[in-house]
Amino acid sequence: MFDTMTFTKIAASFCGALLILLLGKWAAEELYHSGGHGEQSYVIDTGAEEADEEAIEVAFADVYASADAEAGVRLFRQCSACHKAEAGENGVGPYLHGVVGREVGSTDYASYSGALSEVAEVWTPENLNGFLENPRGWAPGTSMGYNGLKDIEDRANLIAYLDSLDD
Structure with a gap:
């Protein structure tokens, strides 16, 4: 029942079917994806153009003048992993x-x-x-391994808290 000729016919039919499938896929791709899409019929305004505008740069002195030392307490928790708030008590950092x-x-x-x-x-x-803001950028070669605080208000609050420690 299974001789060499029957096995060869079965293998050839699988190869022929695969060839027809691949050629059909190629023809369909060429037919339906040749020119791309036309214009959109309706565009939803998401305000992306407004978000791309540059942010207004605020002077640090203005932000620091209205800084909240109580908000800086929460931010100091990040610093307390390496630094101490008590005078003369060094941690990993001063x-x-x-x-x-x-x-x-x-x-x-x-x-x-x-x-x-x-x-x-x-x-x-x-x-x-x-x-x-950027310890390694401000003082290249520093041994402080912190990436920095990006928000200017957070930095001002933290500095206000540090300034309040020694009255």
């Missing part, structure tokens, strides 16, 4: 009690990177803002 207005590298923390003292002499609110 303590942040009295950091606003303090000279860069003036604590007894032993592992300061030299990149910070090359960029600034005193931790002013503006210097802290630049550092907290």
